[in-house]
Amino acid sequence: MRQVLEGSHAVSEAVRLARAQVISAYPITPQTHIVEQLSEYCANGTLDARFLRVESEHSALAALIGAASSGVRTFTATSSQGLALMHELLHWASGARLPIVMAEVNRAMAPGWNIWADQTDSLAQRDTGWIQLYCENGQEVLDTTIQAFRLAEWVNLPVMVNLDAFFLSHTYEPVDVPDQKSVDRFLPPYKPRFQLDLANPCAFNQLAPPNIYMEMRHNIQMAMDEALTFLEQMEEEFESILGRRHGAVEAIQCDDAEIILITSGTVTSTSRQVVAELREKGEKVGLLKIKLFRPFPVNMLRERTASASKVAVIDRNFSFGASGIFAQEVKAALCNFPGHPPVYSYIAGLGGRDITMEVIENIYWLTKKSTAPENESSWVGLREVDHAVGQS
Amino acid sequence: MATQQPLTNPSPLLIPCSYLTTEGNKTGSWRFLRPKYEEKTSPCSAACPAGEDIGRVEMLTAQGSFKEAWETILLENPFPGVCGRVCYHPCEQQCNRREFDEPVAIHILERFLADTASRYELKPSLQKLESKRQKIAVVGSGPSGLAAGYFLTLLGYQADVFEALPEPGGVLRWGIPLYRLPLSILNQEIAQIRELGVQIHCGKSISQELLRGGKSEYDAIFLGCGHSRSLPLKIPGEDLDGVKNGLQFLTKIRRGEVADLEGTAAVIGGGNTAVDTARSAARLGAKVILIYRRRRQDMPAFAEEVEMALEEGVELWELQAPVKIAAQDGDFVVTLRHMQVVEKNRQKRARIKPDSNKKKEIRVQHLFKAIGGEASEPWYDPPKKKRGMLRLSDCVLLHKSREPTLVYGGDLVADIKSVAHAVASGKQAAIALDILFNEGLDAVRPKLQTCLVGDGPSISLETYMSGPRSLRNHRVVRYHDLNTDYFQFAPMITQPRLLREERFQSFAEINLKIGASLAIREAERCFNCGLCNQCDNCQLFCPEIAVTRDNNPRGRHINYDYCKGCGLCVVECPRNAMILEEELLCDRS
Numbered sequence: 001m002r003q004v005l006e007g008s009h010a011v012s013e014a015v016r017l018a019r020a021q022v023i024s025a026y027p028i029t030p031q032t033h034i035v036e037q038l039s040e041y042c043a044n045g046t047l048d049a050r051f052l053r054v055e056s057e058h059s060a061l062a063a064l065i066g067a068a069s070s071g072v073r074t075f076t077a078t079s080s081q082g083l084a085l086m087h088e089l090l091h092w093a094s095g096a097r098l099p100i101v102m103a104e105v106n107r108a109m110a111p112g113w114n115i116w117a118d119q120t121d122s123l124a125q126r127d128t129g130w131i132q133l134y135c136e137n138g139q140e141v142l143d144t145t146i147q148a149f150r151l152a153e154w155v156n157l158p159v160m161v162n163l164d165a166f167f168l169s170h171t172y173e174p175v176d177v178p179d180q181k182s183v184d185r186f187l188p189p190y191k192p193r194f195q196l197d198l199a200n201p202c203a204f205n206q207l208a209p210p211n212i213y214m215e216m217r218h219n220i221q222m223a224m225d226e227a228l229t230f231l232e233q234m235e236e237e238f239e240s241i242l243g244r245r246h247g248a249v250e251a252i253q254c255d256d257a258e259i260i261l262i263t264s265g266t267v268t269s270t271s272r273q274v275v276a277e278l279r280e281k282g283e284k285v286g287l288l289k290i291k292l293f294r295p296f297p298v299n300m301l302r303e304r305t306a307s308a309s310k311v312a313v314i315d316r317n318f319s320f321g322a323s324g325i326f327a328q329e330v331k332a333a334l335c336n337f338p339g340h341p342p343v344y345s346y347i348a349g350l351g352g353r354d355i356t357m358e359v360i361e362n363i364y365w366l367t368k369k370s371t372a373p374e375n376e377s378s379w380v381g382l383r384e385v386d387h388a389v390g391q392s
Numbered sequence: 393m394a395t396q397q398p399l400t401n402p403s404p405l406l407i408p409c410s411y412l413t414t415e416g417n418k419t420g421s422w423r424f425l426r427p428k429y430e431e432k433t434s435p436c437s438a439a440c441p442a443g444e445d446i447g448r449v450e451m452l453t454a455q456g457s458f459k460e461a462w463e464t465i466l467l468e469n470p471f472p473g474v475c476g477r478v479c480y481h482p483c484e485q486q487c488n489r490r491e492f493d494e495p496v497a498i499h500i501l502e503r504f505l506a507d508t509a510s511r512y513e514l515k516p517s518l519q520k521l522e523s524k525r526q527k528i529a530v531v532g533s534g535p536s537g538l539a540a541g542y543f544l545t546l547l548g549y550q551a552d553v554f555e556a557l558p559e560p561g562g563v564l565r566w567g568i569p570l571y572r573l574p575l576s577i578l579n580q581e582i583a584q585i586r587e588l589g590v591q592i593h594c595g596k597s598i599s600q601e602l603l604r605g606g607k608s609e610y611d612a613i614f615l616g617c618g619h620s621r622s623l624p625l626k627i628p629g630e631d632l633d634g635v636k637n638g639l640q641f642l643t644k645i646r647r648g649e650v651a652d653l654e655g656t657a658a659v660i661g662g663g664n665t666a667v668d669t670a671r672s673a674a675r676l677g678a679k680v681i682l683i684y685r686r687r688r689q690d691m692p693a694f695a696e697e698v699e700m701a702l703e704e705g706v707e708l709w710e711l712q713a714p715v716k717i718a719a720q721d722g723d724f725v726v727t728l729r730h731m732q733v734v735e736k737n738r739q740k741r742a743r744i745k746p747d748s749n750k751k752k753e754i755r756v757q758h759l760f761k762a763i764g765g766e767a768s769e770p771w772y773d774p775p776k777k778k779r780g781m782l783r784l785s786d787c788v789l790l791h792k793s794r795e796p797t798l799v800y801g802g803d804l805v806a807d808i809k810s811v812a813h814a815v816a817s818g819k820q821a822a823i824a825l826d827i828l829f830n831e832g833l834d835a836v837r838p839k840l841q842t843c844l845v846g847d848g849p850s851i852s853l854e855t856y857m858s859g860p861r862s863l864r865n866h867r868v869v870r871y872h873d874l875n876t877d878y879f880q881f882a883p884m885i886t887q888p889r890l891l892r893e894e895r896f897q898s899f900a901e902i903n904l905k906i907g908a909s910l911a912i913r914e915a916e917r918c919f920n921c922g923l924c925n926q927c928d929n930c931q932l933f934c935p936e937i938a939v940t941r942d943n944n945p946r947g948r949h950i951n952y953d954y955c956k957g958c959g960l961c962v963v964e965c966p967r968n969a970m971i972l973e974e975e976l977l978c979d980r981s
Contacts, residue, residue, distance in 0.1 A: 193405060194405065201411070208408050226402055
């Protein structure tokens, strides 16, 4: 049934339909609407789940690690500093192979306090062993959250579903909310492959000495590889039941494109418009949306960019001392690929600044005019600021 | 539509998993701080002159164990029914809950427990110590004398109480009006004291000879004769025919010898007797003016009593000192001098002096003097200084080698003249005599020191008799020692009362009873400061599962093999019934 839903509530509806059994979260803007709705569902019986109120995000994830170890379907949501506080337990959840699903609303890191869209919070957690997915709109958020449980439970890895603060979390859009029966068909009850059991007591995740630790890490990487394959099969199944698929990456007019823009999250929607207009003017431009960040879809990227002479990555995030994080990943994916196109890195829209159509078009023209990338990253639209402290 | 492919099984999982027990990992070896159960002292109990174990009483009440709660009071005070009604409850002033919302209504609960015991005709199971050979005479059956007899009997002595009047009770019977203390309650609690084995001989005056008798059959004599003679005003006309004395007026009312009063009555004084006199006169039909030479806040009468007197229509004239009384056509004309405050002292009563020569006159039909009392015989009072004399907080002990030891108690030695202080006096006297007989005079002071409640001066019989209370730390728990996250705001119970209009009509008790469910709810408000009420937070929060319950439901213990000293149990204890100590290496087992 099509409903006008806030992006946050698209997550809540998906978690309801997924029949999560334990939910624990600590409120933080702009994530709060997600768990607010879920707490009401738990309270009024719409969702038969235990909602654990905790005193911090660290505890929220710790509680879920306990719950998931006992073999139930778990969900949490957070943002920015909250995710940073979870850091230690992010490693734990993946190392313990617990299929926890998290909605992560991308918000800038403080200081200065900024509650607006920025992906640095979740990208800074890229090495924690979580599968990461970046969504473009409300429908994708709902579908991806349902799929996240299936994916997590298949490969026994936690999954983070990312959505941009406000541009997505607080924006109302028409969203098709599937019926429970269809979702149940796609996502049967969770059958844990291991769990704490009073009848057969055991302890998980104690000492792993050098003679086994490496194999365990490699085992996680194998699961990541499997996630790549499984995602495709799973999307096919989802499509057969619910009629939609989104893809780990999505290539728009890339086949004959000379310049390909690479985006993630909500900026993709604006870019679609820019690409369409530039095409009308005869420009050979394509757009590649990366949804799956971990595991990184290296081969798909190589294939889709093979014909281009330049790629331009727009990052709403930054790794200090290096460049945009998606750009780094793209460079790394292409560097061993003979004759790969040069990679331009553009930084735009940090801390919720608008990435307008003009900004994207400007990026296209800059890339087109340039013969080779001059910097590791170009910051687009920097303003003259006259507020510096500590000047003598 | 895409064709559906069968999904292949995921690859095997590698995670550490062990079926061995972790008991071999004795995490106790990491510990450098050691948590311990240690009950402490609640501030209310330290503030109670009788040293009642209030925190525990309320805990038992909240659990519905009314008899045990009542007996817990009886260990320290034989008069819960009386004190629940007439005590000025200093305990509630010190209640930690006051800093949270409102204090616990301790006095209402005390009265509830006594009333419940009376309603179900409960008999207390109190342990008496083995019989001793010493006999003690008690002079006066007021609250201090009866308390002395009661505690001496519990300690195994034979106590004979002598009362000059035909019925026992002293000021409780003759001085406190019925609307505050119904006779049935008093009779009930005196009967209980008798049942314990205290001999009360009424209509027997004692002469000074008893004190001197070298061959007396008594080893000690407790003098609790009270202040039954009114102090004079020392102004002209005070002995005029018809000028009455407040305490005698109250006594006559209780004997049923007073007719209704017409016209205006003036009561001179600011103590509890003056207020009782004023309120009684109002009930008998008079318009009453209470004349006091200082201000309302300086009155020694309990504030709540003054408040109620004003509610009932008594007028209070402050800073008016009577200087002359004259008779005129059967009425009295009292000349009053205006006074002014010369020095304000927060702790003490204000000092006053005449305000120039301003005077006024008042014409009244009845006049009562009630400015305090003194001993009716000079030998009731302790001598000024003598060898073998020990001045304790609530009594004075005079030890003589060949004569009976004398103990002066009650109002004769008390700074604050309250029933609770009288009970404290009787208790201190009984314990002091027991120490004296067993270990001699020099042991009295140091031994009493060990049974103080908190910093004293109140003492505990249970502690003296090495009951469970003796294991408590004397440290008084303060508000900041508690973990108030575990408590919820709840207003104090409201004392149900007769309507103001109903009070004028009769001497019926003003304060009404409360039911058991209300009492439990009020008792549940008590923080039980410093006491373990088996909430089991310590067990719940222990990350090492090192806290176990003993078979005895009151018992918890910590398995130090696994306790790593994180201190969570101590922090999460709402009541401060645990402590965290530095681990001494040599203690480590």
